[in-house]
Amino acid sequence: MQATIDEALRRHEGEPGALLPVLHDIQDTLGYVPAQAIPRIAEGLNLSRAEVYGVITYYSHFRHDPPARHAVAICRGEACQSMGSAALLAHAERVLDCKSHQVSADGQFQLEPVYCLGLCASSPAATLDGTPHARVTPAKFDALIASQRDIK
Numbered sequence: 001m002q003a004t005i006d007e008a009l010r011r012h013e014g015e016p017g018a019l020l021p022v023l024h025d026i027q028d029t030l031g032y033v034p035a036q037a038i039p040r041i042a043e044g045l046n047l048s049r050a051e052v053y054g055v056i057t058y059y060s061h062f063r064h065d066p067p068a069r070h071a072v073a074i075c076r077g078e079a080c081q082s083m084g085s086a087a088l089l090a091h092a093e094r095v096l097d098c099k100s101h102q103v104s105a106d107g108q109f110q111l112e113p114v115y116c117l118g119l120c121a122s123s124p125a126a127t128l129d130g131t132p133h134a135r136v137t138p139a140k141f142d143a144l145i146a147s148q149r150d151i152k
Contacts (some may be wrong), residue, residue, distance in 0.1 A: 031066060033063065067110055069130050070108055074113055
């Protein structure tokens, strides 16, 4: 982890506004920005720990914990809502045994509500590991999840 942090700091040394690129590099490599990285990032960029922490917590893109093996996103945009995405999200929470923004009990899936996947004409929409799926019913959702269970 320390090598990843140091490499990101070195890569963006002297760059104006380097904090966001450094955080992106760390998350791209580790999958998240560990709390233990904050003091080193602050020192390397001559910022306070509060400034670094503030940026990490402000942007929902940055994860604070290691990600699950699989990412599930369910669209909550207006078109998807009108086609039942709220019920689909509730179904996903039951199937995965977790709430939105959490990791499933088995540690395999992270459930995230998102606002617009661009599949408005094919609502409700979801993604599994970044792959979009249209007209997702509870049965289709269950099949998608079953296809990925225990796949590393």
